[in-house]
Amino acid sequence: MALQEVTSAFIKRMQSTQTPLKQAWKLQCLRTYATDPMQKELGELEESVHQATPTDAAGKRLSQYDPTQNAKQRKEQLPPSRYQFRSPRFYRGPLHPHQPLKSSDPASREFVPGPFTLPRLQQTYESTIAPDLMTLTYQHYPPGFERPQKGERLREWVGDSPYFKNRPRRGPRGYDVLPLLRKPITFRNVPKLERVTVHTMLKGAADDSAYLHVAGMVVQNITNVRVQTHAVRKSVASFGLRAGKHVSVTSELYGENMYHFLSKVIDVVMPKIKDYKGVKGSSGDSSGHISFGFKPEEVALFPEVEVNYDMYPPKMIPGLHVTVHTSATTDYDARMLLQAIGVPFYGKMVD
Amino acid sequence: MNAGQQSARRIASQNALSRDTVCISCRHRLASHASRRHASAATAAVAEEPPRTQTNPSNPPVTATGPKKAFQLKCSPVLSRPPVITRELTSFEKAFFLYQKRLNERLALPFTRYFYTKKETPGDIEWKRKRSLRRGTAARDIGAYNAYDDEKWNDEVLVGSKLGDPEDITERLILDAEGKDITEGEPQGDAETGGETISGDARAGEGSQKPVAEVNVERPASRITEADEQNDVKSLNRKLDRSLYLLVQNKDGQWRFPEDRVYGRENLHQAAERILLQAGGINMNTWVLANHPIGHYVNAFKSPILSKILPNRLVRTSRELEQEEYGEKVFFLKSRILAGQADLSQNEYKDKDFSWLAKEEVEKVVSKHYWSQIRNMLTER
Numbered sequence: 001m002a003l004q005e006v007t008s009a010f011i012k013r014m015q016s017t018q019t020p021l022k023q024a025w026k027l028q029c030l031r032t033y034a035t036d037p038m039q040k041e042l043g044e045l046e047e048s049v050h051q052a053t054p055t056d057a058a059g060k061r062l063s064q065y066d067p068t069q070n071a072k073q074r075k076e077q078l079p080p081s082r083y084q085f086r087s088p089r090f091y092r093g094p095l096h097p098h099q100p101l102k103s104s105d106p107a108s109r110e111f112v113p114g115p116f117t118l119p120r121l122q123q124t125y126e127s128t129i130a131p132d133l134m135t136l137t138y139q140h141y142p143p144g145f146e147r148p149q150k151g152e153r154l155r156e157w158v159g160d161s162p163y164f165k166n167r168p169r170r171g172p173r174g175y176d177v178l179p180l181l182r183k184p185i186t187f188r189n190v191p192k193l194e195r196v197t198v199h200t201m202l203k204g205a206a207d208d209s210a211y212l213h214v215a216g217m218v219v220q221n222i223t224n225v226r227v228q229t230h231a232v233r234k235s236v237a238s239f240g241l242r243a244g245k246h247v248s249v250t251s252e253l254y255g256e257n258m259y260h261f262l263s264k265v266i267d268v269v270m271p272k273i274k275d276y277k278g279v280k281g282s283s284g285d286s287s288g289h290i291s292f293g294f295k296p297e298e299v300a301l302f303p304e305v306e307v308n309y310d311m312y313p314p315k316m317i318p319g320l321h322v323t324v325h326t327s328a329t330t331d332y333d334a335r336m337l338l339q340a341i342g343v344p345f346y347g348k349m350v351d
Numbered sequence: 352m353n354a355g356q357q358s359a360r361r362i363a364s365q366n367a368l369s370r371d372t373v374c375i376s377c378r379h380r381l382a383s384h385a386s387r388r389h390a391s392a393a394t395a396a397v398a399e400e401p402p403r404t405q406t407n408p409s410n411p412p413v414t415a416t417g418p419k420k421a422f423q424l425k426c427s428p429v430l431s432r433p434p435v436i437t438r439e440l441t442s443f444e445k446a447f448f449l450y451q452k453r454l455n456e457r458l459a460l461p462f463t464r465y466f467y468t469k470k471e472t473p474g475d476i477e478w479k480r481k482r483s484l485r486r487g488t489a490a491r492d493i494g495a496y497n498a499y500d501d502e503k504w505n506d507e508v509l510v511g512s513k514l515g516d517p518e519d520i521t522e523r524l525i526l527d528a529e530g531k532d533i534t535e536g537e538p539q540g541d542a543e544t545g546g547e548t549i550s551g552d553a554r555a556g557e558g559s560q561k562p563v564a565e566v567n568v569e570r571p572a573s574r575i576t577e578a579d580e581q582n583d584v585k586s587l588n589r590k591l592d593r594s595l596y597l598l599v600q601n602k603d604g605q606w607r608f609p610e611d612r613v614y615g616r617e618n619l620h621q622a623a624e625r626i627l628l629q630a631g632g633i634n635m636n637t638w639v640l641a642n643h644p645i646g647h648y649v650n651a652f653k654s655p656i657l658s659k660i661l662p663n664r665l666v667r668t669s670r671e672l673e674q675e676e677y678g679e680k681v682f683f684l685k686s687r688i689l690a691g692q693a694d695l696s697q698n699e700y701k702d703k704d705f706s707w708l709a710k711e712e713v714e715k716v717v718s719k720h721y722w723s724q725i726r727n728m729l730t731e732r
Contacts, residue, residue, distance in 0.1 A: 067505050106454060113455040116448050120437050127594070127732045128433040135640045135685050217466075308467050 119259035121341065129340045130190045137185040137333065153178060180287045180329040191288070191328035191337045196258045198223050200318040201248040206232075206240060214316040215249045221304040222320075223261055225251040249318075264303070265322070266342040269294070272301045278344030284331035286351070290338060291323040418657060419672075422649075423679040426622035427610035428686045429645065430597040430637060432707065434732060436574060438592045440517060446508070449493065449515030453506045457498040462489035477530075484532045491527050492520045495534040521571060528568045584706035587692060594730050595707040597693060598716065599630060602701040606716040608725075610681055611700060612660065615668030619644060623684040625665050630702060632694035637686050644682035646728035648721060651678035683728060 087109045088098045103110035141147070154169035172178040183189065198219055205211040216227045230248045232241045241247065253261050270276055279292040296317045300309060305317070328334040332351045339345065440448075468475035482489065486497045494514045496506060513519045523533040578586035587595065599609050609630035613622045620642045627637050656676045662669040693705050706716075710729045714722050 062510055065509065067507075068502050071502075071505075111458070113451045113458055116452050116455070118437070118440065118444065118448075123437050124434075127438075127730065131730055132640060132685075132687075135645060138641065138643060140643050311466060 115256040117256060117260075119256055119263065121259040121263040122256075125192065125341070129337070130192070133337060133340065134185060134187060134190050136336070137190075139184045141184075147184075150181075182330050182333070185333070189327070191326050191333045193258060193262070193337070193341075194254075194325045194327050196253040196261060196325065197250055197321075197323040198253065198261075199248065199250045199321040199323070201321075202318055203240070203247075204316075205247045206242060206245045209246075210313070211316055211318070212246060212249065214312060215318040218299065218305060218312065218317060219249055219251050219320070222264075222299075222302050223251045223253055224257050225253055227251045262324070262341065268303055269298065269301050270344070273298050276344075278346040279338075281335075281345045281347040281349035283345075284334060284350070286331050288326045288328035288330060288334040289323055290326070290331065290334050291321060292343075293322065294320045417675070419674040420655075421674045421676060423658075423676050424613045425610050425679055425681040426613050426619050426626060427608045427648075427681050427683050428623040428627050428637075428639060429608050429683045429728070430627060430631070430635075430686045430688055432587055432595045432688050434593055435591045438732060439574075445515045445517075449508065452490065452493050452515075453496055453498070456488065456490060456493060456496065457503065457506070461499065464489075481527065481530075481533075485534050491523055491533055525568045525570060529566045584708060584712075587688070587707055589707065590709050593709040593732060595709055596713055596729065597631070597688070598706055598708055598713060599695070599698075599700075599702040600704040602703065604703070605718065605721075606706075607721065608683065609700070609702070612663075614660075614663040614666040615670065617666050617668065618642065619682055619684055623686060625663075627686065629665070629699040630693075630695075631705075632697045634694050635691040636689040637691075638689060639684055639686040641685065643684075645685045646683040646725060648681040648683070648724045649678065650681075650720065652676065683725070685728075 085101070085107065087100045087107060088096075089109070091100055092098065100110075101108035103112075105111060106113075152169075154172060156169055157164035157167050185191070200215050200219060202211040202215050205215075212229060216229070219227050227249045228251065229246045230250065231246045232243050235241055235243045270278075279290065283292060284290045296319050299305060299317055299320055305312065324334075324338060326334040326337055328337060330351060332349075335345060335349065464475075464478070468478055485491070486495045487500065488495070488497050492515075494508075494512075497503065498506075508514050526533045574591065576586075576588045576591065577583075578589040583589060589595065597609065598606050600606050601610075609626055611622070611626045611629065613619065617625070620639055623639045624637075627635065627639075631637075658674065658676055660672045660674070662671055695702055695705055708716065710726075710731065713729065714726070717725070
């Protein structure tokens with residue numbers, strides 16, 4: 001009704017005008033000059049709550065707002081929610097109409113929450129270590145210089161035999177595996193931490209699975225990641241291993257968990273170890289992954305184990321192997337990264 | 352063999368001018384590369400020998416009259432103190448982390464209490480008391496929120512709440528360590544007990560729990576130091592979450608990184624170490640990262656200057672030299688301060704003043720031309 005009145009008043013004014021249409025906008029403005037008396041048309045509009053309330057009243061309403069109290073005071077029940085999609089329990093192929101959600105969706109079954117913090121080690125890496133590593137490892141080439149191309153690293157089969165055609169290339173000369181090439185380091189490939197693997201193999205687990213459970217709890221507590229158990233693949237009689245028996249436990253750390261674990265190891269555990277020399281300089285698999293270990297009595301120094309040490313059977317606390325996977329392609333670069341982070345090395349450095 | 356390589360080599364080997372245009376290490380690299388002979392390269396070279404036409408048959412012989420024409424060659428160590436503490440989180444990050452923590456609380460299995468405290472032990476009773484105060488939640492950084500009760504839907508933080516702020520979390524952890532209530536509300540005890548919390552558990556004893564002894568939990572040091580409040584630009588304790596750079600005001604009144612000529616046969620790395628010593632004194636433990644520069648500054652003079660360079664007492668190979676200088680070329684070497692402080696009392700360049708500045712403060716004091724050439728080598732944080 002009110003809308004009709006407004007419309008009719010507007011049309012009336014449009015009709016009464018003698019001036020060209022382009023000045024019609026002026027009519028919408030209720031007064032042409034400031035001295036004109038206020039037209040009564042404004043009064044037609046209803047007074048709303050929003051006009052009347054000053055801003056501080058909004059603050060008052062905010063402080064009084066309590067969603068749980070509102071829910072309790074509500075007399076009638078809210079209408080039921082609309083249809084909610086449930087991710088299927090099993091993946092039935094790309095053509096099935098019921099497709100699972102992406103793992104990033106909180107409603108997905110695979111969703112894992114996180115990150116919860118911005119780790120200090122990550123910030124230090126980004127602000128200090130990465131730029132320094134780039135400066136340290138930079139290799140200058142004169143303008144116009146292109147690095148000489150290396151020849152084929154895997155040789156082809158040369159000969160008259162017709163079977164040489166399309167045959168996979170010959171294995172690398174002098175190695176079992178083809179070693180990684182070290183490319184010059186630029187801002188694109190500064191060595192960084194990729195993941196950490198924490199591993200423990202338990203001799204006693206073949207006979208008594210309690211070892212496995214205790215080791216699982218220790219590793220899970222230390223790393224904040226659910227552990228994976230591994231079975232023996234081939235029986236080795238001399239080690240007392242039988243195929244199919246679960247004897248080892250690993251957990252893979254990425255991102256936030258990895259940074260927290262490494263800073264814990266470097267700043268809390270390593271300084272507490274008595275007469276700790278550091279990580280052996282010869283550690284590494286010559287492609288940028290460096291490993292070190294902790295004995296059972298050193299594992300007990302982890303704050304998560306220390307806080308309820310009594311809850312573990314003391315003889316079952318396992319030793320650990322920690323492998324730090326870096327994006328460096330040589331041990332030299334990987335060690336430089338770990339040294340920058342604070343891992344001490346001792347002995348002869350082998351690259 | 353490609354064209355780029357050839358042209359660089361020709362520059363390096365052909366004319367006398369190349370000695371000034373290609374740096375020593377590049378010249379060595381090119382020379383050594385040229386002398387190395389590969390069998391594979393030989394056949395290719397024979398096959399496609401480029402017809403070498405001498406376009407400029409001979410360079411005019413350099414007449415050695417008058418002083419040498421050159422640019423001032425300078426080295427300038429960029430001495431910096433890396434960030435000491437973590438940065439402030441943005442409001443989005445704070446909100447996001449809190450959201451993820453509450454989401455985790457909803458999705459994760461409940462806290463396994465008996466793995467940490469045995470039943471009926473004092474620790475267990477104390478833990479139960481504290482947990483009931485924060486509505487049954489194990490976590491101490493997500494406020495009074497229980498993902499397992501009827502009000503679990505109420506997981507959104509109200510406007511103006513400080514929940515999820517790192518300072519707030521620290522405060523709650525300290526309260527918890529002191530055995531106090533950490534939830535938002537007022538202390539659970541009444542005024543008579545002096546705000547002491549009253550046990551929520553009947554088995555923990557009647558009435559108020561008297562603290563056995565005053566628990567003093569050490570608080571983390573403030574992120575804002577005294578030097579921050581006084582804006583003491585000479586202090587290294589300022590702006591702990593930023594990189595600070597050492598700038599000096601030279602005798603002409605210009606603010607720059609400390610700099611000096613390169614004398615004799617010293618290289619940039621040696622020069623940088625010497626300049627740090629001669630400018631900032633011996634009370635600085637510094638580390639010059641690499642042999643190569645991270646940036647350079649070129650400035651042409653309006654008219655050439657005839658300058659007589661006296662040998663430097665710290666560089667044995669330096670000789671007295673007279674040259675006509677058309678401008679200056681400054682090469683910056685990255686270096687870090689590990690300990691100590693700059694001291695201008697023994698300064699040998701007549702520098703007037705020094706200050707430790709963050710990147711955006713550097714921009715305010717240096718000249719525009721200088722800033723345009725150094726801005727990209729300074730880190731953001």
